[in-house]
Amino acid sequence: MNYIELLNRFYHLLQETRVSNNAQLLYYTLLQINNRCSWSDWFARTNVSLSGMMCVSEKALTNARNELKQLGLIDFISSKKRGECTKYTLLNPTKCGTKEVQKKYKGSTKEVQSADISKQKQETKTKTEKSSTKVLPEKYAADDLLNDAILEFIAHRKASKAALTEKGMELIMKKLDRLAMDNDEKIAILHQSIENGWKGVFALKEKPKRQETNFYDDMARWVNEHECE
CATH class of the missing domain: 1.10.10.10 (Winged helix-like DNA-binding domain superfamily/Winged helix DNA-binding domain)
Structure with missing residues (x-):
């Protein structure tokens, strides 16, 4: 041999x-x-x-x-x-x-x-954890109030041990756009989910009244300005 x-x-x-x-x-x-x-x-x-x-x-x-x-x-x-x-x-x-x-x-x-199987499972778990803890961008909307509400929702999900991935946040934003066109309504939807401990976003039963209040405030301001003249 x-x-x-x-x-x-x-x-x-x-x-x-x-x-x-x-x-x-x-x-x-x-x-x-x-x-x-x-x-x-x-x-x-x-x-x-x-x-x-x-x-x-x-x-x-x-x-x-x-x-x-x-x-x-x-x-x-x-x-x-x-x-x-x-x-x-x-x-x-x-x-x-x-x-x-x-x-x-x-x-x-x-x-x-x-x-070997245990090692593969550990590697998969590590990759999943890295994916779930990936840092998400801090700017989702041009409106500061809406962006703050979105960040609050992300923090709520993380505190619930259900941190959002980048893809998951993308789906949340798309659903939010389908549920409401108005920024105030989107903010109310996000706050609704946070207050109820929900992981998703859902339509409001009642529309927020913030726009109506802003209209009367603007009218009062206009009247005051013209009275001074």
Whole structure:
């Protein structure tokens, strides 16, 4: 069995069996070392030497070589004293051996898959949280009073642990435009949702009377100005 054949068989094994990154790195490292040893049946290296070459801890090295042994790729004789060399030999993985190894390694494979799934869920959760906490623009309307009401509604949603995303706020604004054309009515709609603890916006039962009040105020001001003349 030569270097290329071992690499090819290891590659085929990777298609059928999950092998951790550290175990893969250790196997490639042992191949290189044995290649320099002119393919001896057994060769020796200290844990410190191997972990240094792989840039991993000794514990990670120990886990990786145990994994390779379970997979039927290597065998080793551990040193009895710290600092002494561990002896390694490379085995020839076969199809039959692969099936047997998969049965032995079934539980560990499930653990690795479970860890990958958990990692994916955590990454998805992090992306969702980043999306939901994305800073929204502070200017939604030219009218200052309407813009203040919109910001109050955003703060209300955030306090209710239902923070709006940029897309969610866009939908709220579109619905607000459908419900009312007048800024005063839009403000009243937003205040209605805040007061009732609603997450959405809904039509008013009664129109706001702010415009009527403004009309009479303007008339009174006009009369006063002309009386002074």
